[in-house]
Amino acid sequence: MKAVHFGAGNIGRGFIGLLLHNAGYDITFVDVNDALVSQLRAKGQYTVKLANEQADTFLVDRVTAIDGKNIELVAEAIAEADLVTTAVGVNVLKSIAGAIAKGIGLRASGSRQPLHVIACENAIGGSTMLKRHVWEHLSPDVQAQVEKTVAFPDAAVDRIVPLQQHEDPLLVTVEPFYEWTVDRSAVLPGHFEIEGVHYVEQLEPYIERKLFTVNTGHCCAAYHGYLKGCATIQEAMKDPDIVAEVRGALKESGAALIAAYRFDEAGHAHYIKTILDRFVNPYLTDEVVRVGRSPIRKLSPNDRLVRPALLAQKFGAEVTHLAAAMAAALRFDPADDPEAAELQQAIRELGVDWAITKYTGLDGQSALHKQVAEQYEKLGRLHPQGKE
Numbered sequence: 001m002k003a004v005h006f007g008a009g010n011i012g013r014g015f016i017g018l019l020l021h022n023a024g025y026d027i028t029f030v031d032v033n034d035a036l037v038s039q040l041r042a043k044g045q046y047t048v049k050l051a052n053e054q055a056d057t058f059l060v061d062r063v064t065a066i067d068g069k070n071i072e073l074v075a076e077a078i079a080e081a082d083l084v085t086t087a088v089g090v091n092v093l094k095s096i097a098g099a100i101a102k103g104i105g106l107r108a109s110g111s112r113q114p115l116h117v118i119a120c121e122n123a124i125g126g127s128t129m130l131k132r133h134v135w136e137h138l139s140p141d142v143q144a145q146v147e148k149t150v151a152f153p154d155a156a157v158d159r160i161v162p163l164q165q166h167e168d169p170l171l172v173t174v175e176p177f178y179e180w181t182v183d184r185s186a187v188l189p190g191h192f193e194i195e196g197v198h199y200v201e202q203l204e205p206y207i208e209r210k211l212f213t214v215n216t217g218h219c220c221a222a223y224h225g226y227l228k229g230c231a232t233i234q235e236a237m238k239d240p241d242i243v244a245e246v247r248g249a250l251k252e253s254g255a256a257l258i259a260a261y262r263f264d265e266a267g268h269a270h271y272i273k274t275i276l277d278r279f280v281n282p283y284l285t286d287e288v289v290r291v292g293r294s295p296i297r298k299l300s301p302n303d304r305l306v307r308p309a310l311l312a313q314k315f316g317a318e319v320t321h322l323a324a325a326m327a328a329a330l331r332f333d334p335a336d337d338p339e340a341a342e343l344q345q346a347i348r349e350l351g352v353d354w355a356i357t358k359y360t361g362l363d364g365q366s367a368l369h370k371q372v373a374e375q376y377e378k379l380g381r382l383h384p385q386g387k388e
């Protein structure tokens, strides 16, 4: 079986690549990082190391890589593939859609085998988004022709894979925990289920629970940690005030999830505990600038802060800690994050009230907007010099 995976980065090699390899796939990675592509081509294999006491290692072989800028070559690989996956970042999906469309076009004239395209990004409806971008490149005739043979099931992926700093540029250290959940209702007949993937009839509760617990808590630790001068999540989680913020935010998003999806309260409390334990894994070093990266995306209406806050409010819950995390995100200003730079420039030039409305979509008159603005001022008084 052949898989084409876009994005040979941390999650691509450390999670999706490893699982697909174990499930029997030969993998062609597609990436725009020339060095990464040539190393993968030259070696044809790489190692994944678990962040546990034994430092277990796994060899992923039967891999190759191609340059994502070479559309013809990528399309040919897709024409022969049984599965396409991505882990490039949700904002990059638009850029890879042309090559996927070209590959689908080549298949349309030949193979009738079903093809599944699964976006493994931190977003609600990632594969559906990708399908929309791909369809923009296909004529109505081809769209109709492939509608029954190409499917884009949405997915939720969970495994913490930090930035890597090893002598071996292909080695990737990952946490032991993983969960890859796929919407079975969008899978075509004849699909060979991927071993290790959890197929569910309705994905929404799973993706929202993951995004609004793991990622909500994670970014809360990152943004407050950054303001207090912590370099890593592990360091931030040693600060009792930050832990209180994280727990508070998870209580608020938990209230929303329990009310919306009728999750069992004790079960959800256990889920939160498992996640907090993962954040403090002593064998991982996960930088706050990675976890807080792209604050505009994280502040957007459908993402890990605003959506659970609005949902919690709908069910009558307080959202003080989620509002504080949004305020801390508005003060996140590492030098090499383009979204942080854009956000800071907008706040400087147009003011924080304008920026809150623009990036969160919250109405200027709403109670939540006011709460975020107040917390933003409060954080300014607590950290007058910004990050040390």
Ligand SMILES: NC(=O)c1ccc[n+]([C@@H]2O[C@H](COP(=O)([O-])OP(=O)(O)OC[C@H]3O[C@@H](n4cnc5c(N)ncnc54)[C@H](O)[C@@H]3O)[C@@H](O)[C@H]2O)c1
Pocket: 006, 007, 008, 009, 010, 011, 012, 030, 031, 032, 033, 036, 068, 087, 088, 089, 090, 092, 095, 096, 120, 121, 122, 157, 158, 159, 160, 161, 162
């Ligand atoms: N790292 C994690 O813990 C984790 C966990 C779950 C989900 N995710 C999600 O997975 C995605 C990737 O995250 P990551 O941490 O692996 O990032 P990463 O930066 O390590 O990897 C992204 C890779 O995509 C490549 N890329 C960029 N543009 C491309 C293009 N046009 N064509 C092909 N490749 C391209 C980059 O060169 C890079 O190698 C994100 O959506 C992230 O939210 C990450």
Ligand SMILES: O=P(O)(O)OC[C@@H](O)[C@@H](O)[C@H](O)[C@H](O)CO
Pocket: 122, 157, 158, 159, 160, 161, 214, 215, 218, 219, 290, 291, 292, 293, 294
């Ligand atoms: O990848 P992002 O930028 O959406 O979020 C940063 C981290 O919270 C994220 O990568 C987690 O490590 C991951 O989602 C765990 O499954």
